[in-house]
Amino acid sequence: MEQLGQYLGAGLACIGMAGAAIGVGNVAGNYLSGALRNPSAAASQTATLFIGMAFAEALGIFSFLVALLLLFAV
Amino acid sequence: MFSLLQQAVEVVSDTGTHVEAANQEAAIAAEHAADADLVIVAGDHTVAATENAAGMPQLNPEYFGNLIFWLLVTLAVLYWVLSKVALPRIGSVISDRQGVITGDLMQAEEYKKKAKDAEAAYDKALSDARAEAGKIVTAQKADIQKELDEAIAKADAEIAARTAESEKRIGAIRESAAVDARSVARDVTAELVRRFGGTADDAAIDAAVDARLKGAF
Amino acid sequence: MATETEAETGLAFHPMDQFMVKPIFGDGPVHWYTPTNATMWFAITLLAVIALLVFGTRGRAVIPSRVQSIAEMTYGMVYKMLEDICGKEGVKYFPYVMTLFCFIVFANYLALIPMSFSTTSHIAVTAVLAMFVFIGVTVLGFVKNGMHFLELFWVKSAPLALRPVLAVIEVISYCVRPVSHSIRLAGNVMAGHAVIKVFAAFAAVLWIAPLAILGIIGVYALEMMVCIIQAYVFTILTCVYLKDALHPAH
DSSP, X not given: OHHHHHHHXXXXXXXXXXXXXXXXXXXXXXXXXXXHHOHHXXXXXXXXXXXXXXXXXXXXXXXXXXXXXXXXXX | OHXXXXXXXXXXXXXXXXXXXXXXXXXXXXXXXXXXXXXXXXXXXXXXXXXXXXXXXXXXXXXXXXXXHHHHHHHHHHHHHIIIIIHHHHHHHHHHHHHHHHHHXXXXXXXXXXXXXXXXXXXXXXXXXXXXXXXXXXXXXXXXXXXXXHHHHHHHHHHHHHHHHHHHHHHHHHHHHHXXXXXXXXXXXXXXXXXXXXXXXXXHHHHHHHHHHTXXX | OHHHHHHHHHXXXXXXXXXXXXXXXXXXXXXXXOOBHHHHHHHHHHHHHHIIIIIXXXXXXXXXXXXXXXXXXXXXXXXXXXXXXXXXXXXXXXXXXXXXXXXXXXXXXXXTSTTXXXXXXXXXXXXXXXXXXXXXXXXXXXXXXXXXXXXXXXXXXXXXXXXXXHXXXXXXXXXXXXXXXXXXXXXXXXXXXXXHHHHHHHTTSGGGHHHHHHHHHHHHHHXXXXXXXXXXXXXXXXXXXXXXXXXOOO
């Protein structure tokens, strides 16, 4: 029963990764649309793009971590 | 095939329960032994499972000291090597290159300046030559003009002289002509008077001739 | 049935076993001084960085060789990043930032070699890296600016009534920095490796093997990108935190 809870919890935690996926897609998509409007400013903003992506992705990684913790460490 | 996956999941759950088995009381371990019967391969995985006791090695405090110690050693060595050897060297290479590039650029600039100077000198020489030529032409023109003027003046003077001479001569001729005419007129008058029988009074004849000739000369 | 048994042995999922620290010599317990596989890979990382940055540049050529130009590009990239974000004053801390960047890049990439040990997947390791940055930045901020450093948390542009609330939030977010800073790196590396391992376990089953191998290739390619991006992000965040310490009043 306890294991069932672990697996369910791990699986539910993985839903969080969908949010991260949406976030990263949002960042990249908005960057792209901005870059197409003003290509000359695009190159200077790649660093910001990566930082934004990393921030968005980190939250997905946290949920992945929660899943791993539920599976292996609880 | 589905059974394969299912059994795989059981293997996983097997390891999971073993984690607990390691941590918990023997009673649970005994209960677990019954579970283990379901799994065909028990031997290897039970060993792996006990080895895997911590679940996530990242959270096993046993490893922390080791990892942190060797990380600190690595970072210290790396920092020392980078700050003492690698970075100054790369920095100096880059600034050297920058210096070489700047030097080359400056040299190129200098050459360009030289070329520009040469061009300016050439232009100056050309315009100087032109000016010189112009000057020579004007000088020559002036000379010619002067000579011409001189010649004209000389010619004018000669002409004037000749004219004056001619005039003088004409005057003289006229004078002599007038004198001649008078003497001829006097002589003729005196002869006429004598022939007509009169006595020629010289003074009267002169006065008469002069009076008649006054209008002619 | 025999093949099925084989398959089952293959299908044993141990995605986390690759992160275990084991002594190189013998089988004893892991003490803090024991040379372990972690030690070995730390050393390999160190040697790789030295090979690139020291031996690669020993020619000091004005017209660089390939290795030298890679070293110079790395130098130029990190230098420009630091200078752009922190300004001229930040250049003093360049060796430390460069150390972090080189260590993380090489540790990440060396961990992608099959059978290797990924040092940066351990939260203990990344936590030390992040704590160095955190403590260093905090101490530096107080040394450079004295009590003015606290103005970082006192948002002047906000209305006065909101400022205490914002200050609490700012302090919390400041203190959470090392956590997210370290878990981001370790989590990314660990996640990628674990996923590859799970796919690898599936590859032992004949009928999904092609799919699993394709999956491994895809994740591997993604990991190649994640390695450099995470190192870049770690470094750039270090620069951003450093900027906070140097110029607390934004």
